[in-house]
């Protein structure tokens with residue numbers, strides 16, 4: 160029986176959220192908060208593995224109290240237990256401080272039920288760094304497997320996991336010892352519509368909530384803004400590309416169009432040179 164913990168984050172829906180033109184930062188109030196889409200795939204994969212091998216799926220988030228909504232969404236997907244760490248001491252955390260706080264919470268969860276596998280999303284849609292998963296693995300001294308597009312096997316008895324890691328030219332097959340941490344790609348699965356009993360359970364679900372003081376042995380200097388060496392010098396929206404030609408049709412038609420555009424441009428340059436000379 161496996162114990163899988165998915166780390167999940169509530170994020171503003173960046174498809175709707177606006178950038179404050181003065182500060183260049185994301186106006187979090189301008190969009191509804193949702194479960195980070197990559198994390199929905201992480202939870203779905205955990206639930207599928209539970210179906211395959213048996214066990215328990217827990218989810219963990221660090222966030223403000225309203226993030227309980229994201230935990231409820233995970234219960235809808237099929238998670239069994241939810242844990243939230245929330246405290247003013249965590250505010251302003253960068254990825255270093257976030258991975259520290261989460262690793263301390265994971266150690267506390269492991270005392271309740273030993274953890275075989277931790278699953279994260281590839282990245283969040285607001286922070287976008289993809290650093291938290293590997294950061295947690297480093298702190299817990301377990302193998303991080305990033306860019307996971309398929310879980311081939313989890314063998315608890317023999318203590319290993321085999322996954323496919325996405326590469327530009329295909330995928331690589333990697334075997335790691337358990338416990339390990341997976342950061343999953345969106346294409347790992349489709350998140351189906353949640354079954355009604357899960358939705359009903361989720362509506363009333365209350366996660367276990369811990370403050371910083373509940374995490375035994377925590378070093379407060381590594382939490383929140385105090386524990387965050389990252390300095391964000393500037394945030395800006397890249398300008399939209401101007402002009403250009405949109406190539407359409409089949410890949411072959413697009414290649415043909417591109418070749419004739421390059422030929423035209425070359426002929427133009429050649430003519431200009433001749434005129435100048």
Ligand SMILES: Cc1cc2nc3c(=O)[nH]c(=O)nc-3n(C[C@H](O)[C@H](O)[C@H](O)COP(=O)(O)OP(=O)(O)OC[C@H]3O[C@@H](n4cnc5c(N)ncnc54)[C@H](O)[C@@H]3O)c2cc1C
Nearest residue numbers: 166167221251253254279280282283286287288289290291
């Ligand atoms: C100086 C500074 C101050 C900041 N202050 C704040 C702040 O006050 N509030 C704020 O929301 N952000 C703040 N941030 C942003 C914060 O660093 C990131 O939101 C956070 O560390 C996660 O990084 P990320 O979003 O890039 O996650 P990624 O590394 O892209 O996430 C990868 C995966 O890690 C897991 N994960 C990430 N974050 C969490 C989480 N919180 N709980 C559980 N699992 C998680 C998920 O599985 C996710 O898919 C601040 C950043 C800096 C640099």
